[in-house]
Amino acid sequence: MTLDKIAALKRTKLFEELDENTLRVLADRALERRFQKDEVLFVAGEEARGLYVIVEGAVRAFRVSLDGREQVIHVERAGATIAEVPVFDDGTYPSTAAAEEDTTVLFIDKRDMQHLCLEHPKITLAALRVLAGRLRRCAELVEALSLREVGQRLARFLLAEARRSGAPTEHGISINLSQTNQQIAARIGSVREVVSRAFTRLQHDGLIIVEGRRLIIPDEAVLETFAGQR
Amino acid sequence: MTLDKIAALKRTKLFEELDENTLRVLADRALERRFQKDEVLFVAGEEARGLYVIVEGAVRAFRVSLDGREQVIHVERAGATIAEVPVFDDGTYPSTAAAEEDTTVLFIDKRDMQHLCLEHPKITLAALRVLAGRLRRCAELVEALSLREVGQRLARFLLAEARRSGAPTEHGISINLSQTNQQIAARIGSVREVVSRAFTRLQHDGLIIVEGRRLIIPDEAVLETFAGQR
DNA sequence: GGCGGCAAATGACTTATGTCACACTCGGAA
């Protein structure tokens, strides 16, 4: 069904401004693909063939060290796109990408994208905004890795999760952690055990309340201060 | 003198494709400013007013920790631009920027840039490529900080310097280091002393030959292997 | 209702990195 493809495209920052006709054409050329959790979409260094629109699920872009440790560069969810960088600068994929959960994507050929950009300058502008945002986050990550310790990085991660999926309750913001400590570690640049200890520490200091995989941030401002957020 | 302004603009990736007339108009509206070494162009978090084109010298964009340690996000030299991100996504400056040496820049108002983009889609495309490249490097930096140790990060830094300003000699690639160990530390995410030791180590292992602030990389490939470069 | 397996917690230990202190080198200015 072409219909939900169109809807999926329209949800993205990149294509939200396209008219119905162009969307339809694009949707026709877009390939639907499904990936199971941890299945790899593409590998860093490969020649890039196109862009991925996430219809459902989530994808992480990451790098791996020789000993197998992963560092996540960014995670994108439904409505976002992956692999814009190599599509726009004609290089290889800068990171490896894998499904963070079972995921459905639309694949759009690089050439289709490039033609589209020439005909619809709005897409180029939208892409520019997307990349600018990603660059901001990337700089943030660099700062965190270099200048903050693990506890602070975890605090920042939790604050981000709270903003993304947290629910206010009478005792504070409640979060259902969908990630394992392992996954969190890969995002904040650490390892499982250290994340586990950092959690214990935050809880002990009263900055968070942990109940299994659900947790509560009693006071966002206090946690932000601890995180050294500006 | 408007003439050298035009030349300076034409040297950039962003404006190289503009015709003489548009360049002239842009040059007229561009403000020339000079900064001494370590003078600050703008501070992270400030409302962004415009874009900087580096005419001469170099500028570093960085973040600082509470205890004053700096982490450089990127360094740009003559012919490059600084602060595209906030100009294109209308936010605040993501990092603080300071002159890495005595520097001359052209300041272009954000609005001028935005108008220019609407009238000249090529600029938008060029900007896209610039940001894509920057994102690549930023991901590289994240990987290095998270998954490589200081010795490897230093090796990567030296390889990059070799490519930028190295000269081939009969004994290998020769580099004149213009940065102090302090500056290098801020770029690779470490501190002066540790960089100093890392240098000693690389030299001891025969990966580099040091003669004061000039050094030689006898075998680029070997150093690359050590750096864990793909 | 018990079994199996994955993830979390935790103690014990190692290590890379950062901190502090101090001595040394070098080049420019007077």
Place this chain on the structure above:
DNA sequence: TTCCGAGTGTGACATAAGTCATTTGCCGCC
């Protein structure tokens, strides 16, 4: 030449973070 200051080198030490091994807890499934 001598002095000065900035930058470098290096030993001694502190510590956050990573590694390893083991236990505990939880949850789904047979």
